[in-house]
Structure formats: C-alpha cells, structure tokens
Amino acid sequence: MQQNNGGPRTGPSRAVRLESFGGPEVLTVQDVPEPQAGAGQIRVRVAAAGLNPMDWFMTADAETAARFGLSLPAGFGTDYAGVVDQVGAGASGYAVGDRVFGSALSRAVADFVVVDANGNIATGVAHHTPDRVDDRTAATLSIAGSTASAALDVLDLGPEDTVLIGGAGGGVGVFAVQLARITGARVIGTGSPSTAEYLRSLGAEPVAYGDGLTARVRDLEGGPVTAALDLHGTDTVHVARELGIPDRRICTIATVVDGVPAANGANAAPDALENIARLVASDRLHVPIAAAFPIEDIRAAVELQSARHVRGKVVIDL
Known part of the structure; x- marks a missing residue:
C-alpha cells in the first residue's frame, strides 16, 4: 500500500x-x-x-x-x-x-x-x-563524495603517506583532501595561486599547478610524495611518475591512462556515503x-x- x-x-x-x-x-x-x-x-x-x-x-x-x-x-x-x-x-x-x-x-x-x-x-x-x-x-x-572515497580506497592512504592531489580545489577535491587528511596522510594540493588560502582551509599544502610543478613539489619540505590523485586530467599523473611514484599508487577520475588505476563513484564502498554524512554531522568534514x-x-x-x-x-x- x-x-x-x-x-x-x-x-x-x-x-x-x-x-x-x-x-x-x-x-x-x-x-x-x-x-x-x-x-x-x-x-x-x-x-x-x-x-x-x-x-x-x-x-x-x-x-x-x-x-x-x-x-x-x-x-x-x-x-x-x-x-x-x-x-x-x-x-x-x-x-x-x-x-x-x-x-x-x-x-x-x-x-x-x-x-x-x-x-x-x-x-x-x-x-x-x-x-x-x-x-x-x-x-x-553523492557524486563528489563517492568519487573521492572510491579514489582514496585505490590509494589506501595512511599516516606514513604524502599524497599529491591535482585539482584539489574542485568539487571532488573538497572531499578528497579532507578524507585523505582523516586517514592521517599529508596532503599537497595543486591549484592556482589565488586558491592557496582556500586549499589550506581544507587541510592541504598548496602548490601552484603548471610548468615546473615537479620541481616545486620536490622543493617542499616534509619528505617524498608516496601517492597521487589526478582529479582533472593527466598532468598530475605525469608529475607523479617524474617523482618516482609507482603507477599502482596513482589514481585518475576524469581520464584513462595505461597502467594507472581509475575510479568513479560507482566503485565506492556500499557504506561510503553514510560514512561521509556522519563525518559532516560530526563536524569532521566541511x-x-x-x-x-x-x-x-x-x-x-x-x-x-x-x-x-x-x-x-x-x-x-x-
């Protein structure tokens, strides 16, 4: 009825x-x-x-x-x-x-x-x-949260990791940066210079995208980058490979690169969105x-x- x-x-x-x-x-x-x-x-x-x-x-x-x-x-x-x-x-x-x-x-x-x-x-x-x-x-x-969750599941981050997130200020980046920080990982986020303070507010160390990104990441203190997530295209994938990150610890969401895992929201764990909603409700994710x-x-x-x-x-x- x-x-x-x-x-x-x-x-x-x-x-x-x-x-x-x-x-x-x-x-x-x-x-x-x-x-x-x-x-x-x-x-x-x-x-x-x-x-x-x-x-x-x-x-x-x-x-x-x-x-x-x-x-x-x-x-x-x-x-x-x-x-x-x-x-x-x-x-x-x-x-x-x-x-x-x-x-x-x-x-x-x-x-x-x-x-x-x-x-x-x-x-x-x-x-x-x-x-x-x-x-x-x-x-x-739903879409951004489940996509970020699925991608981070591929990377399997922990407190010993430093992850480079390309396009960290976008809709999926909002979730990916914060969820990565919740695992204890250090997060470096790419964006334009004008987004630096915004990225810091999410918990990322900002670095300007574009030519010379590999050198700028290497110049950051805090140890080597161990994983990478490309939320926009392939630029971060190429930088990650130049940094010596193995393909299995690189993930894309917007394009396919041979040898690199890709993720989308349909791959997220069944309880991913309930977990994200609980994090929002407890003020751990904004x-x-x-x-x-x-x-x-x-x-x-x-x-x-x-x-x-x-x-x-x-x-x-x-």
Whole structure:
C-alpha cells in the first residue's frame, strides 16, 4: 500500500529539462506531471540539488548522452536532498517525512524525484540524512563524495603517506583532501595561486599547478610524495611518475591512462556515503557552499559551475 503525504497529487511540478543537447542555453524550467512512486519506490520532495561537472558534460552532445543512457527530452542534475513524501508498495526502509539525500541520474533538479528504495545510480539512490546535516550540504555529497572515497580506497592512504592531489580545489577535491587528511596522510594540493588560502582551509599544502610543478613539489619540505590523485586530467599523473611514484599508487577520475588505476563513484564502498554524512554531522568534514541559486536561474548556476573556478559546491534551491 502506498503511503502519501497529503494524498495523491497529480498537478504540474517544476523540472529542468532539455529538448536538445548543448550548453546552459538549452536548459529550461518546465511544468511537468508529478511523478508517482510505484512498487518498490519512494518519491522525494526535493529541497536542494547539487551540481557536478558530469551534469553538463553528459548532456553536452548526443554521443556523450547515449553513453549514459540518456535520450531527449532529458532532465538535468544528479545529486539531490529532500523529504520522502510517498512510499510505494513493498518499499522498505523509508517512511513519509524521512529526510534523505542521494542521486537520480540527470533528473535531480526538479520538485520531485522518484527512486528505487534499493536502487543504484541508474534507478536512483536514497540515503537517510543525519539530523545535523542541512539539505544544501546533503545535496552535494553523492557524486563528489563517492568519487573521492572510491579514489582514496585505490590509494589506501595512511599516516606514513604524502599524497599529491591535482585539482584539489574542485568539487571532488573538497572531499578528497579532507578524507585523505582523516586517514592521517599529508596532503599537497595543486591549484592556482589565488586558491592557496582556500586549499589550506581544507587541510592541504598548496602548490601552484603548471610548468615546473615537479620541481616545486620536490622543493617542499616534509619528505617524498608516496601517492597521487589526478582529479582533472593527466598532468598530475605525469608529475607523479617524474617523482618516482609507482603507477599502482596513482589514481585518475576524469581520464584513462595505461597502467594507472581509475575510479568513479560507482566503485565506492556500499557504506561510503553514510560514512561521509556522519563525518559532516560530526563536524569532521566541511563542504563549502560557493553559491546557491533558485531553479529559475539554472543557466547562471551551470555557467558558474562549468567555469571550474568555483571554490566549493554550487546548489539549486527548490
């Protein structure tokens, strides 16, 4: 039997949609029929949706979209947080009124999302939100948090390690730096000179990226670098190899390099996001919110996020 908050609802609701693939200019806010929770599903009234580079990357063109199983018309955004307001027959573990966060591939920027109670990234996933974690923060955790966790599992860091993290100031870097520090590892983070204080606030020793990075890292005191994580492309991989780090202790998330392990959120441990949420709730991990936009300003939000100069996460309020 389906549980409802206030009875069945069949009126229109808002969702960001694409009628063609492309950049921020193709995003529109549309009235759509309210989705209903079916058997084994829950419906979430979304309070906030967090943006990630993958959101605009996978909707940029038809070929890329097809790799993710997307077709037109399509929704937008993957990370969300909100409150369960319908529970479908046979869906266990959730009740109307539960606060949850999770992922719903390319459909999270909407008033409602429907996900499987025991789902995956394709069908949608929900996790219970701890009391001390607000919805904006919870809406940033899923993609970036699980990706960082999976990558650090590959590196298997400990207190004896020094890890070089390339692109440490980005959305995944926010999590990777702090999670690495929690293991006891020393963290060196690459970024522009203007991000130095920001990287220090996350727990990293900042070093400017670009030509000469290998020499700048060698000049730092504190011992040799023993592991590396490239969050942007391949530049950090090349530097890591020049520093003598074996390929097995290098990891990428955005590209594939022969001999170097790659990680993504789908590889994260089953309890990774619950652990991250608990760290946030206990003030051991902090997620800077760089900007929050109403859904009507979705284009401006994506333009800001896709420029890759944001210090922290960009969130859509619903």
